[in-house]
Amino acid sequence: MHAAIDATHDPQLRSWVASANQPGGDFPIQNLPFGRFRVAGSGRPLRIGVAIGDQILDLQAARLVEGCDMNALMAAPAAERLALRHALSQGLRADSAQQNQWSQALVAQDRAEMALPCDIGDYTDFYTSVHHATNVGRQFRPDNPLLPNYKWVPIGYHGRASSIGVSGQRVHRPQGQTMAAGASAPALGPSRRLDYELELGWFIGQGNDLGTPIGMGAAEQHLFGVALFNDWSARDLQGWEYQPLGPFLSKNFASTLAPWVVTLEALAPFRAPFERPATDPQPLPYLDAPGHRAQGAFSITLEVLLQTGRMRAAAQPAVRLSCTNTTRAAYWTPAQLVAHHTVNGCNLRPGDLLGSGTLSGPEPHEAGSLLELARSGRQPVELPNGEQRSFLEDGDTLTLRGWCERAGAVRIGLGEVSGVVTG
Amino acid sequence: MHAAIDATHDPQLRSWVASANQPGGDFPIQNLPFGRFRVAGSGRPLRIGVAIGDQILDLQAARLVEGCDMNALMAAPAAERLALRHALSQGLRADSAQQNQWSQALVAQDRAEMALPCDIGDYTDFYTSVHHATNVGRQFRPDNPLLPNYKWVPIGYHGRASSIGVSGQRVHRPQGQTMAAGASAPALGPSRRLDYELELGWFIGQGNDLGTPIGMGAAEQHLFGVALFNDWSARDLQGWEYQPLGPFLSKNFASTLAPWVVTLEALAPFRAPFERPATDPQPLPYLDAPGHRAQGAFSITLEVLLQTGRMRAAAQPAVRLSCTNTTRAAYWTPAQLVAHHTVNGCNLRPGDLLGSGTLSGPEPHEAGSLLELARSGRQPVELPNGEQRSFLEDGDTLTLRGWCERAGAVRIGLGEVSGVVTG
Incomplete structure (x- = not known):
């Protein structure tokens, strides 16, 4: 099964995170890349985040994942990964019912300290x-x-x-x-x-x-x-x-x-x-x-x-x-x-x-x-x-x-x- | 500082684990190699053990280490490692006061399932x-x-x-x-x-x-x-x-x-x-x-x-x-x-x-x-x-x-x- 074009790629999609809608940006709602971060200087454990515009959605704060094990997230079957992508796409799009809750789970990228995306075995x-x-x-x-x-x-x-x-x-x-x-x-x-x-x-x-x-x-x-x-x-x-x-x-x-x-x-x-x-x-x-x-x-x-x-x-x-x-x-x-x-x-x-x-x-x-x-x-x-x-x-x-x-x-x-x- | 010959290498040392005293064996009390094991078929978490004769001393059961993190044990400063070696040598030698307690911490090697000694990063x-x-x-x-x-x-x-x-x-x-x-x-x-x-x-x-x-x-x-x-x-x-x-x-x-x-x-x-x-x-x-x-x-x-x-x-x-x-x-x-x-x-x-x-x-x-x-x-x-x-x-x-x-x-x-x- 190849990852296919679906509703998450719709060019018409806009996000309630305004910076994600600027043309030519790296992180529109059609992208949704994963990374690990903490608030800079906080010394707190790493969180899994998704880049959206100039913000990061903290997946734990948004109750989309439990814990912060990126390797486990990567190991998930394709169907689970796809379901997470659809949930992210739904929750981040303009007029989503999640906006109130998830806006509390955003961290500005310029306030974040990024780490390696996962633990690399080999x-x-x-x-x-x-x-x-x-x-x-x-x-x-x-x-x-x-x-x-x-x-x-x-x-x-x-x-x-x-x-x-x-x-x-x-x-x-x-x-x-x-x-x-x-x-x-x-x-x-x-x-x-x-x-x-x-x-x-x-x-x-x-x-x-x-x-x-x-x-x-x-x-x-x-x-x-x-x-x-x-x-x-x-x-x-x-x-x-x-x-x-x-x-x-x-x-x-x-x-x-x-x-x-x-x-x-x-x-x-x-x-x-x-x-x-x-x-x-x-x-x-x-x-x-x-x-x-x-x-x-x-x-x-x-x-x-x-x-x-x-x-x-x-x-x-x-x-x-x-x-x-x-x-x-x-x-x-x-x-x-x-x-x-x-x-x-x-x-x-x-x-x-x-x-x-x-x-x-x-x-x-x-x-x-x-x-x-x-x-x-x-x-x-x-x-x-x-x-x-x-x-x-x-x-x-x-x-x-x-x-x-x-x-x-x-x-x-x-x-x-x-x-x-x-x- | 090079590891030096000391009392733990004394050729006269004998162990209360009888099999360790057989000439020509791999694991006399002068050796004390480390490994990770579980009782075969138990499915239990790995333990750190030390081979002595045909037995394994379970270091957690013998209260010599907390937890089972071999990589952390390996990372210890040379002085700590040496102290552990001396404690093992003392406790395993004939007439040691530890014999009663530690004999409860032995697992026969032929009952053990061995794992890789540690997590190998590179x-x-x-x-x-x-x-x-x-x-x-x-x-x-x-x-x-x-x-x-x-x-x-x-x-x-x-x-x-x-x-x-x-x-x-x-x-x-x-x-x-x-x-x-x-x-x-x-x-x-x-x-x-x-x-x-x-x-x-x-x-x-x-x-x-x-x-x-x-x-x-x-x-x-x-x-x-x-x-x-x-x-x-x-x-x-x-x-x-x-x-x-x-x-x-x-x-x-x-x-x-x-x-x-x-x-x-x-x-x-x-x-x-x-x-x-x-x-x-x-x-x-x-x-x-x-x-x-x-x-x-x-x-x-x-x-x-x-x-x-x-x-x-x-x-x-x-x-x-x-x-x-x-x-x-x-x-x-x-x-x-x-x-x-x-x-x-x-x-x-x-x-x-x-x-x-x-x-x-x-x-x-x-x-x-x-x-x-x-x-x-x-x-x-x-x-x-x-x-x-x-x-x-x-x-x-x-x-x-x-x-x-x-x-x-x-x-x-x-x-x-x-x-x-x-x-």
Whole structure:
């Protein structure tokens, strides 16, 4: 069962929360993303909340959930999740009978302190952009950029859950071993090639038992939703350490998630075809399903913004580094990631995170990392204030944004994820 | 502060639990390993227990801990952990005043159902045997077996926590993509090259904050103890998927831990020099410390046993496949793994697991995997009953054992970890 377009997506719907009705906002009543929060500075236990306009509806205060276990909420069967979405949509719409009661359950977003959306047991990072794989492969293996398995296997690897933080995270520049060209021994020092990666993080809803694969037909039922995700990377550490077992210290010093998880139900109007050029290998049967070619992908526009320390001091706004769309960047769909991850019987648990990998589109200006935009330092990015960037510098604030829009549907947004680099 | 030899290691100590005094047992009073258990079939919440002879002391029933939070126990400062060890040693020794009370807190091991020792947040697997790295490298990269970084970097990567089970685990033969030699497309099917890996799992005690490395001088204070660990591997899946981001589905279908964690305190009599041939690169300063060369390693003897389905049906005992010792196999010490893992600021949490990687010694019969013992299938292992093994077959039970012994100390054991392969 795919999440389908229903009354909760009606473009005519308005909310009694006035800020939700402003055109172009991230959180209209058609969105209803989930997060965890507390009133800033209160030190109180986290609550589950739903973003609506510039407010948060506290689900416990609104008597929609008992307790604050987001992982349990994510694990609920699809029908229960849908029922909650309908209750939220009903209660938040203009002239709802809930308005009096629920208006007491609102907290302004600017008064809230957001936490990670859930407890993340395992975090897997994929590599779904063939353009990123080719661009990065060229840096590490100039003669062999795209490996023979890429177009057959949704390449992925395990990442570190402990160092995932929420938007606003301060990212300490990592130190590590690097081997300089021509040197006879590596040296320890701070990374000089610190980078971001524009990613989406897909959250698992219902899990599966160890030994029981999830087929393509059921894969989306196990996906709860999506959040913006920045997988910070130290390219110099990565180049020296990554063979033969993959990236490790070059990645696990920090990753940053946006606080809001947009559900698969909210994404229903933004489905897109899953396209595979006829000249490419076609997915093996376990990665294909009836209907998947027609609507297995989701169209999400993504952008990367940078504000340097000097820009901030001069009160200059962040500048856009790149912009792309998942349909241009992703070679594999979220359902294919789930089917592949479990084909060997691996168990996924509610709240597990599947990173998309860096979502670079086909054109150079659509690249999802500085490594790509600045051609590994050979063509530094020129900023409007005269600064240049080959890699991130201390004081840089990097922000990812994402949204979905199409004719006939109300735009919904994923909010944003920011992090600042510190020495 | 290193855990030192003290009165709890006195070879003269005897316990009022008679089975603990039998020579050659795994769990004399000098050991005192921790695990989690319930009375088999009771369905009751897990309890923290300490193995003593063929019994388990229930720490809650003995009023030594409140509640059953092993991760909290692991996180306790070294002085608290030492105090608990001394209390256990005092109360369990012959003629202790605790005998009357604590004898009510014993559960026979053969009546207990063991669980994972703790909740594992993140699992990292290292690659600490240079012999294994060379042997395996030869299979995947005949012209380039040991990569240039190996002797500088304690190579590691993140593994999957969700699929780690406790001894007795039934391991489903995973299916996955493989690419046959000369084929033009991969195929999906059950792994035909299923293997085990002889490993130790080192558990983190006290964690560290994100951004705060743990130096070599403090590294052992963050280690709680060690358990036997089998990192099952599907070599055919691995060969096709592992580039460029490392092993994924070839590993994450199952890993099996022994139920008992032997503490660093118990290992104190079995310290060994950390040796590095003068002709090899010497560890960078962040991986070295005063005194580390003299006693940074631990001497643990390890063996691998196989009982095939046919052997079991004929009531034939398991046969030894290989035997080695950590001092022969490990190129890096546990302290070096902690220092390396955190040098970039990565945070470790109590209960996190650091796998040693396959512990193969220098001689062929010391190899810690079938891939190595059977030379990638070219020289199948001959079993006494006439069977051969290149890789594991359905019905095979694979068991790892480990123990420490030296003149002047009482032998202590790590128990065993078993798993059976199912179709």
